[in-house]
Amino acid sequence: MFFKKKDTEKDIKNADPGTNLVQRLQQGLAMTRSTLTGRLDRLFFGKKEITDDLLEELEEILFTSDIGVATTQELIDSVQKKVERKELKDPEKLKFALRDHILSFLEVQAVSHLSPEPGEPLVIMVIGVNGVGKTTTIGKAAQRYILQGKKVMLVAADTFRAAAVEQLGIWGERVGADVVKQKTGADPSAVVFDGLAAAISREIDVVLIDTAGRLHTKINLMEELAKIHRVAGRKLPGAPHEVWLILDATTGQNAISQAETFNNALGLTHIVLTKLDGTAKGGIVVGISRQLKIPIKYIGIGEKIDDLRPFNARDFVQAIFD
Numbered sequence: 001m002f003f004k005k006k007d008t009e010k011d012i013k014n015a016d017p018g019t020n021l022v023q024r025l026q027q028g029l030a031m032t033r034s035t036l037t038g039r040l041d042r043l044f045f046g047k048k049e050i051t052d053d054l055l056e057e058l059e060e061i062l063f064t065s066d067i068g069v070a071t072t073q074e075l076i077d078s079v080q081k082k083v084e085r086k087e088l089k090d091p092e093k094l095k096f097a098l099r100d101h102i103l104s105f106l107e108v109q110a111v112s113h114l115s116p117e118p119g120e121p122l123v124i125m126v127i128g129v130n131g132v133g134k135t136t137t138i139g140k141a142a143q144r145y146i147l148q149g150k151k152v153m154l155v156a157a158d159t160f161r162a163a164a165v166e167q168l169g170i171w172g173e174r175v176g177a178d179v180v181k182q183k184t185g186a187d188p189s190a191v192v193f194d195g196l197a198a199a200i201s202r203e204i205d206v207v208l209i210d211t212a213g214r215l216h217t218k219i220n221l222m223e224e225l226a227k228i229h230r231v232a233g234r235k236l237p238g239a240p241h242e243v244w245l246i247l248d249a250t251t252g253q254n255a256i257s258q259a260e261t262f263n264n265a266l267g268l269t270h271i272v273l274t275k276l277d278g279t280a281k282g283g284i285v286v287g288i289s290r291q292l293k294i295p296i297k298y299i300g301i302g303e304k305i306d307d308l309r310p311f312n313a314r315d316f317v318q319a320i321f322d
């Protein structure tokens with residue numbers, strides 16, 4: 001089952017003709033929108049003033065959309081203070097105040113990281129627990145880089161399952177990227193070392209490294225990933241320039257503790273949040289941004305090749321609230 005590059009380009013160009021970015025985001029985030037905005041609108045409808053009961057219900061709504069306990073508390077405290085100071089009286093204005101406050105959480109500064117030297121490839125290491133969407137995200141991101149005219153290489157450092165290497169190979173064929181792989185069970189660091197050597201000699205622009213989410217050996221996953229990271233830097237000083245943690249939005253609050261563990265072990269530069277289309281827990285985006293202060297690079301809003309979207313705080317807030 002191989003896909004033609006032409007088809008995927010057509011997929012991207014023809015996807016949802018006539019639908020703008022925010023509309024497509026709204027479709028992808030439909031479940032989150034209906035739990036959050038739908039319930040907020042019902043809460044505010046016909047209300048003339050902001051009472052304690054209203055705030056209590058608001059707290060419940062924010063909480064069930066997975067914004068997180070601490071983040072919800074901060075939002076409610078801020079609203080309460082504004083009400084006490086008589087800066088906020090109208091329930092309809094409360095929605096806008098909430099929206100602005102949430103936007104401020106989402107506008108996260110970039111984590112400082114190195115860029116490749118001129119003529120050297122940008123090396124991106126992609127990590128996350130099993131099944132979150134690492135390989136799929138690599139395929140979709142590769143497609144984006146290729147459409148920007150870049151030469152892309154995928155490195156199969158998830159060597160523990162034959163199916164994993166094969167899956168990456170299919171994506172490589174589909175989008176037109178080189179794939180570097182070795183046989184199942186090979187040392188992932190060695191695959192990365194050889195992959196970077198090949199990338200340098202083939203003048204590749206972007207290298208995406210696929211890693212395992214679970215090991216079937218006694219080796220600790222974090223130690224294995226840290227070794228890959230070190231070995232990449234030995235072959236190409238400064239690499240990997242970016243470390244993307246893939247998180248599955250349907251995991252809810254547990255995603256935050258996963259991110260903390262990976263960040264402590266490897267130092268993340270970006271987060272990609274997948275499967276936002278399959279959950280009403282889209283509020284997780286807010287909690288992640290506020291607590292981790294690591295920028296969200298992309299969000300996954302479906303299984304189609306163009307369903308990986310650059311995360312934009314304003315578009316996201318607009319898609320959820322408007």
Ligand SMILES: Nc1nc2c(ncn2[C@@H]2O[C@H](COP(=O)(O)OP(=O)(O)OP(=O)(O)O)[C@@H](O)[C@H]2O)c(=O)[nH]1
Binds near residue numbers: 136299301307
């Ligand atoms: N609905 C939806 N499904 C997604 C999204 N991203 C990935 N998936 C699906 O999630 C499943 C797992 O994706 P993979 O890319 O294989 O995940 P992985 O992290 O590489 O998994 P392992 O290699 O087993 O650790 C696949 O069926 C994908 O199609 C998304 O944004 N939305």
Ligand SMILES: [Mg+2]
Binds near residue numbers: 134135158164210
């Ligand atoms: Mg995979």
